[in-house]
Amino acid sequence: MDSxxxxxxxxxxxxxxxxxxxxxxxxxxARLTELFEVHFIGPDERPVxxxxxxxxxxxxxxxxxxxxxxxxxxxGTGTRALAGDAAFGTWLRGWAGxxxxxxxxxTGAGLLAAAGLLDGYRATSNKRAFAWVMEQGPNVTWVxxxxxxxxxxxxxxxxxxxxxxxxxxxxxxxxxxxxxxxLADAVEYDWHRDSEWDPFAVxxxxxxx
Amino acid sequence: MDSxxxxxxxxxxxxxxxxxxxxxxxxxxARLTELFEVHFIGPDERPVxxxxxxxxxxxxxxxxxxxxxxxxxxxGTGTRALAGDAAFGTWLRGWAGxxxxxxxxxTGAGLLAAAGLLDGYRATSNKRAFAWVMEQGPNVTWVxxxxxxxxxxxxxxxxxxxxxxxxxxxxxxxxxxxxxxxLADAVEYDWHRDSEWDPFAVxxxxxxx
Numbered sequence: 001m002d003s004x005x006x007x008x009x010x011x012x013x014x015x016x017x018x019x020x021x022x023x024x025x026x027x028x029x030a031r032l033t034e035l036f037e038v039h040f041i042g043p044d045e046r047p048v049x050x051x052x053x054x055x056x057x058x059x060x061x062x063x064x065x066x067x068x069x070x071x072x073x074x075x076g077t078g079t080r081a082l083a084g085d086a087a088f089g090t091w092l093r094g095w096a097g098x099x100x101x102x103x104x105x106x107t108g109a110g111l112l113a114a115a116g117l118l119d120g121y122r123a124t125s126n127k128r129a130f131a132w133v134m135e136q137g138p139n140v141t142w143v144x145x146x147x148x149x150x151x152x153x154x155x156x157x158x159x160x161x162x163x164x165x166x167x168x169x170x171x172x173x174x175x176x177x178x179x180x181x182x183l184a185d186a187v188e189y190d191w192h193r194d195s196e197w198d199p200f201a202v203x204x205x206x207x208x209x
Numbered sequence: 210m211d212s213x214x215x216x217x218x219x220x221x222x223x224x225x226x227x228x229x230x231x232x233x234x235x236x237x238x239a240r241l242t243e244l245f246e247v248h249f250i251g252p253d254e255r256p257v258x259x260x261x262x263x264x265x266x267x268x269x270x271x272x273x274x275x276x277x278x279x280x281x282x283x284x285g286t287g288t289r290a291l292a293g294d295a296a297f298g299t300w301l302r303g304w305a306g307x308x309x310x311x312x313x314x315x316t317g318a319g320l321l322a323a324a325g326l327l328d329g330y331r332a333t334s335n336k337r338a339f340a341w342v343m344e345q346g347p348n349v350t351w352v353x354x355x356x357x358x359x360x361x362x363x364x365x366x367x368x369x370x371x372x373x374x375x376x377x378x379x380x381x382x383x384x385x386x387x388x389x390x391x392l393a394d395a396v397e398y399d400w401h402r403d404s405e406w407d408p409f410a411v412x413x414x415x416x417x418x
Binding site: 018019020022023024026027030031038040047052053054055056057126127128158159160161162164185186187188189190192199200203204 | 227228229231232233235236239240247249256261262263264265266335336337367368369370371373394395396397398399401408409412413
């Protein structure tokens with residue numbers, strides 16, 4: 001926590017991160033200025049290029065990342081190269097592994113899994129890239145049909161937009177359902193409160209209806 | 210359009226823009242790389258600070274903005290100061306006024322209205338800041354209960370997350386419902402296809418249930 005007792009949400013950025021995986025959750029957490037402080041962590045001091053090409057300014061390089069209460073790993077095309085990067089995996093295991101809660105959106109679960117951070121946990125991920133994500137974590141219990149999965153100190157969501165539902169559920173878990181509802185209403189977001197609501201698992205052929 | 214026949218989506222950034230107003234729509238348009246090219250337009254060459262504090266790198270300063278096929282104006286706390294900025298209004302009237310489609314998310318409608326770009330049109334905006342937005346456009350027919358409003362070459366959405374539903378509707382309008390559906394499924398987004406779906410107008414007291 002910072003000196004005002006707010007939780008630090010550290011968001012890992014990397015070349016080819018998916019924009020909404022980051023900015024859906026950040027829109028929600030960053031509005032609660034008295035409860036959370038959002039830090040962007042990037043490979044170095046330079047702005048980080050998203051999968052969509054747009055660049056975002058970071059707050060700290062990986063090597064100098066402050067301890068996070070909640071670590072959040074987004075997905076995106078950049079995860080494919082990064083999952084095999086041993087130095088990144090070692091850093092992520094240390095940094096995210098020491099946070100109170102380690103969370104991922106979309107194929108970010110593949111990075112948590114490759115770093116061993118989901119071993120022995122239940123977890124989910126993007127429904128179109130599920131096969132690749134499962135390969136990253138043979139010791140993970142992968143849940144094919146789930147909007148998000150909360151297992152002890154790990155929170156993992158489905159693809160892209162699912163990160164917003166998970167974020168609201170996590171905020172409700174920490175600070176109550178009423179606050180999360182007010183937040184969803186303020187940003188006019190139709191929050192799916194049921195973690196098992198997942199039409200996309202069927203649409204993308206992971207489960208039979 | 211650019212030399213490959215893609216529409217240019219020009220997104221106006223300003224100090225205090227709302228993150229999801231920008232990155233919800235951009236997530237969707239920027240995935241259709243064969244149809245759209247997304248440009249960020251900022252006050253000058255420097256990264257632009259969002260309402261949530263995070264900074265984004267721009268592609269062009271206002272003074273040197275390329276003509277856009279679709280101009281998109283987000284909302285955010287920064288709209289309040291900007292609506293009274295005559296130089297910005299003159300620039301926006303010229304630049305967005307000459308695009309094929311001028312669109313806004315959230316209180317971005319207040320900026321379009323202040324620039325006279327919604328005069329004689331039906332339009333909507335954020336449901337919590339509706340009174341302020343209406344003041345910016347006395348000659349606009351404001352629609353209190355609407356997820357988004359499409360009136361000829363103007364598209365305006367409700368608050369924050371509503372921009373994603375409007376973007377999908379606009380993509381469907383230009384390129385067909387099937388493509389928009391595939392896009393929504395790919396990002397695991399529960400698209401609201403009905404422009405009159407708007408529980409937030411009731412929640413924020415704009416209409417009686």
